[in-house]
Amino acid sequence: ETAVFQTPNYHVTQVGNEVSFNCKQTLGHDTMYWYKQDSKKLLKIMFSYNNKQLIVNETVPRRFSPQSSDKAHLNLRIKSVEPEDSAVYLCASSPDWGGVTLYFGSGTRLTVL
Amino acid sequence: GEKVEQHESTLSVREGDSAVINCTYTDTASSYFPWYKQEAGKSLHFVIDIRSNVDRKQSQRLIVLLDKKAKRFSLHITATQPEDSAIYFCAASSGGSNYKLTFGKGTLLTVTP
Numbered sequence: 001e002t003a004v005f006q007t008p009n010y011h012v013t014q015v016g017n018e019v020s021f022n023c024k025q026t027l028g029h030d031t032m033y034w035y036k037q038d039s040k041k042l043l044k045i046m047f048s049y050n051n052k053q054l055i056v057n058e059t060v061p062r063r064f065s066p067q068s069s070d071k072a073h074l075n076l077r078i079k080s081v082e083p084e085d086s087a088v089y090l091c092a093s094s095p096d097w098g099g100v101t102l103y104f105g106s107g108t109r110l111t112v113l
Numbered sequence: 114g115e116k117v118e119q120h121e122s123t124l125s126v127r128e129g130d131s132a133v134i135n136c137t138y139t140d141t142a143s144s145y146f147p148w149y150k151q152e153a154g155k156s157l158h159f160v161i162d163i164r165s166n167v168d169r170k171q172s173q174r175l176i177v178l179l180d181k182k183a184k185r186f187s188l189h190i191t192a193t194q195p196e197d198s199a200i201y202f203c204a205a206s207s208g209g210s211n212y213k214l215t216f217g218k219g220t221l222l223t224v225t226p
Contacts, residue, residue: 043216099145
């Protein structure tokens with residue numbers, strides 16, 4: 001049963017464009033995340049948002065910025081995409097901050113030409 | 114920071130046999146070790162976890178073992194079925210925070226009838 005919804009499923013764009021991905025969870029969770037999964041399936045945390053506190057992974061380039069209107073929504077904006085941004089972006093949520101199950105969305109596959 | 118190594122990149126077993134996937138971690142402070150499954154073309158979903166206060170946990174056909182001395186944990190799938198075929202990711206979290214969850218590179222398990 002899907003409870004973390006991501007749009008779009010796919011997005012193809014050109015280098016230098018701006019893109020925005022949406023994520024909404026209907027589980028009533030307090031915490032949401034963005035993960036990047038590269039072509040080798042490697043998963044890396046990008047951002048986490050917990051009770052209005054944003055945690056930024058310092059290895060994430062500045063062109064990436066999360067946007068949250070409330071605890072059920074966490075969007076991801078990429079300003080001026082680059083080829084290495086091609087990946088699947090996975091949104092997830094969890095009931096709380098630490099050591100609990102993550103619920104993942106179906107992902108947004110970004111291709112940068 | 115934490116590093117999680119997943120030793121088997123691929124694993125092939127016959128239906129009915131057991132499959133074992135091994136992971137090691139580096140941070141002695143890690144205390145939470147979840148496993149996630151990703152079926153072809155789909156997103157990740159949680160399968161089982163173990164915390165550092167126990168060394169074994171079972172959920173139906175899944176068994177997780179944790180050896181804190183060796184900084185090693187493993188997923189055992191007994192009586193495998195074709196629907197167990199997927200990529201399995203191990204992860205470790207230091208400080209019990211999901212934000213600090215570090216994933217292994219994944220093991221592609223193929224169960225042949």
